[in-house]
Amino acid sequence: MTEAIAFLPPRQAVLSRRAEILDDLKELVPAGRLVEERNALVPFETDGFIAYRRRPLAVVLPETTAQVAAVMKYCHRYGIPVVPRGAGTSLSGGAIPQEDAVVLGLSAMTRIIEVDYANRCATVQAGVTNLAISDAVGADGYFYAPDPSSQLACTIGGNIAMNSGGAHCLKYGVTTNNLLGVKMVLVDGTVVDLGGKHLDAEGYDLLGLVCGSEGQLGIVTEATVRLLAKPEGARPVLFGFDSAEDAGSCVADVIGAGIIPVAIEFMDKPAIEICEAFAKAGYPLDVEALLIVEVEGSEAEMDAMLAAIVEIAKRHGVKIVRESQSANEAALIWKGRKSAFGATGRIADYICMDGTVPLSQLAYVLRKTSEIIDRYGLRVANVFHAGDGNMHPLILYNINDPEDAAKAEAAGMEILKLCVDAGGCLTGEHGVGIEKRDLMLHQFTQVDLDQQMAVRSAFDADWILNPSKVFPLEGRG
Amino acid sequence: MTEAIAFLPPRQAVLSRRAEILDDLKELVPAGRLVEERNALVPFETDGFIAYRRRPLAVVLPETTAQVAAVMKYCHRYGIPVVPRGAGTSLSGGAIPQEDAVVLGLSAMTRIIEVDYANRCATVQAGVTNLAISDAVGADGYFYAPDPSSQLACTIGGNIAMNSGGAHCLKYGVTTNNLLGVKMVLVDGTVVDLGGKHLDAEGYDLLGLVCGSEGQLGIVTEATVRLLAKPEGARPVLFGFDSAEDAGSCVADVIGAGIIPVAIEFMDKPAIEICEAFAKAGYPLDVEALLIVEVEGSEAEMDAMLAAIVEIAKRHGVKIVRESQSANEAALIWKGRKSAFGATGRIADYICMDGTVPLSQLAYVLRKTSEIIDRYGLRVANVFHAGDGNMHPLILYNINDPEDAAKAEAAGMEILKLCVDAGGCLTGEHGVGIEKRDLMLHQFTQVDLDQQMAVRSAFDADWILNPSKVFPLEGRG
Structure with a gap:
């Protein structure tokens, strides 16, 4: 298909040193935890936003925070872009790599470190799946509330990056409302702990800032999450x-x-x-x-x-x-x-929008969405979290027909703009990724974005963490 | 009393230009909205943390966001420190000024801008009191949930600065869980809108970052807060x-x-x-x-x-x-x-600690607190939000007896360290202010604080917003 969304040009200095970088990375992770063969890299080329794909330089799959720190320290030193990845279920392309990037996969970090019923929380490694947390405590009458549809596969690390939601978030809140603390590796390999088992904390709310920052402020390696008692019925x-x-x-x-x-x-x-x-x-x-x-x-x-x-x-x-x-x-x-x-995927290719609107605008936005889809001669299926105004029009198209794909993408952009214009926003739970990056200026002013980018630079001055994502390429620093 | 907590030395360049600055400020706010007489400044010398006081350079009480922006633009241009102030009920000294600072009081901004039941939210100016929000919607069966004990007096702007809690936050969450959006004036006078009536939002969670940032990232002039339906009983x-x-x-x-x-x-x-x-x-x-x-x-x-x-x-x-x-x-x-x-204040002076501990440590910390108080020969009254582990030992002392005051302060510091060592933190809802500033290194490493300060600098490179607060004076950039 035509690619409406651009990636940053790869850093030639990194591409040309690939062999050397692979040798160095091999020293930093256990045997078998570096993926370098071209065919073995294919599964890491894209994520749930399948319309775009890029083969990464390499993939590392560390087992410990210390290994993550060593990889970050190395990549930071040599200016090598790093794209963090959980289970690769992102619907906005948040885990799609670029050719000069090392994919830092957390999927091997699947240990449940501690279940603490007295303080109603659990501490787990970032690669633990969403459902595995509830499974670990279910027999004792507890669960972890946010429940993305992909909860069987998606990881808590990815949930934190995207501030994921789910059907039951209407009552229980999204990830940020259920996250108590993280262990995070900063871009230079320093390890910090944010939050903890206690309520709130002094200082700035860096935990809240990190939640939803799409892997651009650091690599979360462990999370402490709130456990809730199962309802009576x-x-x-x-x-x-x-x-x-x-x-x-x-x-x-x-x-x-x-x-x-x-x-x-x-x-x-x-x-x-x-x-x-x-x-x-x-x-x-x-x-x-x-x-x-x-x-x-x-x-x-x-x-x-x-x-x-x-x-x-x-x-x-x-x-x-x-x-x-x-x-x-x-x-x-x-x-x-x-x-x-999944059921939609059986009958057609689709892109899933994630616009969120004030509830009073729900009926209006549904009607307008249908008008937009009709105008493009496309089909749409709407299935979404209505209680919190989080819409998910699934626009059906044929990925092998470039014209159809371009229409679907254009209709999607119109729908998202409609949500913003109705007083809503571009994304409720799927994140910006690459998908909605170029629409950010429809929602924010350049002043707003400059402030967000200044915060980003305070964490990652060289912008090596997930660099093609979130912020429009034009207008960057 | 002896002053255990230091203030930053006043900027002489600012002090020496006082007359000129007053003339300029007079142009920026309506008549009567600049306080400059020495006696008229006395009420602004301290806040709920009465052990410390400083007379500010001047006080401005703007009525609109545009006036706040004009004052910020001016102060930023000339490097004049600005201390934002709501009702001055801070228990950690968050609103205590310094001699070279302009106090930017929001207490004249008391307009309820919009009540929107369809989207269950209200938009109010920052000087509206906490209780006034619930009062405005009570007859229709709604309320605003966070309820600090000072809710009759404290303002929503101050609540946001300190991420205030209250007795009913066990179920409903603290300010950050009930805040949907703010209008904020950046240090250079630029006005930004963060959040809105919709769920969540794309980009970084700057709204969450601003909530609890103690007036150091910008001046909040309007807030959109969540309204809840009153319970049946x-x-x-x-x-x-x-x-x-x-x-x-x-x-x-x-x-x-x-x-x-x-x-x-x-x-x-x-x-x-x-x-x-x-x-x-x-x-x-x-x-x-x-x-x-x-x-x-x-x-x-x-x-x-x-x-x-x-x-x-x-x-x-x-x-x-x-x-x-x-x-x-x-x-x-x-x-x-x-x-x-208030009742405690009738029988003695007191300082109120705000340490928060994991619930499993509650009994242990209560016992140890009592041991510490006994060792200092002081008296304590404990009254606090037990459900979320947010302790409030009120240490009773005589403010006019320097030795007693020093003992109370030392005992308080020991109790806060005890909370941190028990896996908790320094503050649940009162903020760091000046009170707990020098204990931040007991909780955080220098790396943690450096990262927080880098974020602060991304908003306020010259550190003119509430400069003596939150971060220990030593170890600052």
Whole structure:
């Protein structure tokens, strides 16, 4: 396809020293932890944003913080770009390398270091998967709240880089609200600890700054995360509507009334059909839009909250209200939703937008999105976290048809601008990566971006950490 | 008293130009908004950390963001230090000026700009008091959650500077968890907007960085905060214990079991006596330690959560469990707790520590605190947010007895170090200010602090914003 998004030109001084650099890196990580063969590098060429790919100089897969520090110290000394990588599930291209970069993969750092129930937290290495944390504490009645759809694969390190969310973040908050501390390697190899098991901390909130900084301020090697007690019970309920706008207005009114269920997920008709075909979840096929609302707590609590939501839904002409009747049915409902991206991938290539809007704008933005998609002659499936206004239009296209791909990308950019213009922002949980980099100036002024870049330079003066990402290439320092 | 904490030496170039600076400032703010008379400056000499005071060069009280920007542009140009000030209720000396500084007071900026129920947020000027936000939306069933004891007086701008907490932050989080956006004037007078009404945002989390940065990164002039729906009901319950350690262990076990009431407040015997004498709240006087546990929700929810807490309290030998029987009784219980500092001030001078510890260390730290106080021959009253481990020993002393004051300060420093050594930190919600500045190296390494200072320099290269605060004077760049 045509590449609308540019990468920084590779540093020739680095490319020309490749053999020497590989020899040096071999000394810094255990045997087998340096990937250098061209074919072995292919899996690291791209991530969940598959439209772009670059082969990296090399990949290192360290096992300890000390090894990460040694690699950083070396790369910093010689001005070699470093692209950190968790499981490579980024939807915005946050882990796509460049030709002069060493990919620093954290996937070998999978140790759960400590589970501390007294302080309700767990300390894990950065390569531990999101779900593995909940699995480690589930039998004791606890869980780790943020739940990206990719939670089976994605790592906590990647979650921190992107400040990842998930369906249940409506109630529990995103990664930054559930992160207590990190161990991080600075660009020059220095190791720092930010945060800890205690509430808050003195000094600037560098932990909050690091969370969501897309691997540009340092390499997180360990994380201390909050554990929550599992709720007494949970019940997903399906609400079917005759129009996407009715569903959107209903969500705005539920939240506006101060009711916070644990999740409110939205699917439009194309998404319902795609997910139902894949998961056999029992979604109704005769509605235009579906909300999956999950309530939790005691039976009495769930009943009371549901009654209030049904009341509001009726005012928006809800057509179907269907409670899951068993744990199995509930699991299927969530399986359908969480496999939406995978199920979509079976029928077409897609790019997933991540714009977030104030809830009062939900219905308007849905209507306008549909107009944009029609104008480009494309198809879209909408499946997203409605409760917090985090939209995910999946724009369907054919990756092997350059014209189709260019249209999909252009439509996506229009949709993101629409979100910003409606008082929202470019990304709720997927990050900027390379995907939304050049739209940053649509949201921010140059003054805003200069300030962000000044902060970046305070951590990484030479901009070797994930350099092609987040900030538009033009207008950089 | 002897001054253990040093201020930066005043910039002579600024002091010698005072008359000229006053003339220039007069042009930048409306008539009457420049305070220059020596006697009129006295109220601005100190804040809630009354042991230290300095008369500022002048005070300006702008009414608009544009005026704040004009003052900052001027002061930046001439290298004049600026100390931002809300209501001056800081307990760590965050608003104490210095002789060469212009105090930039936000107390005239008290406009509630917008209440937006659809998006559950309100936008207010920085000088609006904490309680005024809840008052403005209370009749419609909403409130702003963080509730510092000084909420009647303290401003949202000051809350943001210190990332303030309060009794109900156990459930609702502190300021940073309830702040959606700010308008901020950078050191050179540029105005930026951070965050907004939407969830999260792309780019670095500068909003999170600014929250808690103690006025050193810019002057916040407007804030957009989250509004929450009032709970169906709320019920404070008193739990009396025979020892502080039993109460502390009970708190750790409640939270460890995953039960999160809306508040768990702790009072030891001296605090109970002081507060009861002042508020006539009906606190039991025959116990050594008291927990105020507040539950909220429907009657059924409150009953269920209380039953679980009573079960745990029994394991720790609880002696008295007393539910409030009326709204009036509930109000008195909270009045007693929230006036603890004021009530203490009636019987002695005090300094209030703000160390925060992992909950599992609560009982240990209480015991050690008592040993330290005994060793210095002082008295202490403990009244604090136990649920999140945020301790507030009030060390009683006589401000007019230099030896007593020095002992109180030394004991306070030992207690804070104890908190850090127990895996906690120096401050939960009061900030570093000047009070804890020189202890920062007990918590952080020089590497950690260098990184924080580099971030600060990225915002304020000349360090004119609140310059004597947060970072130890030695070891600065």
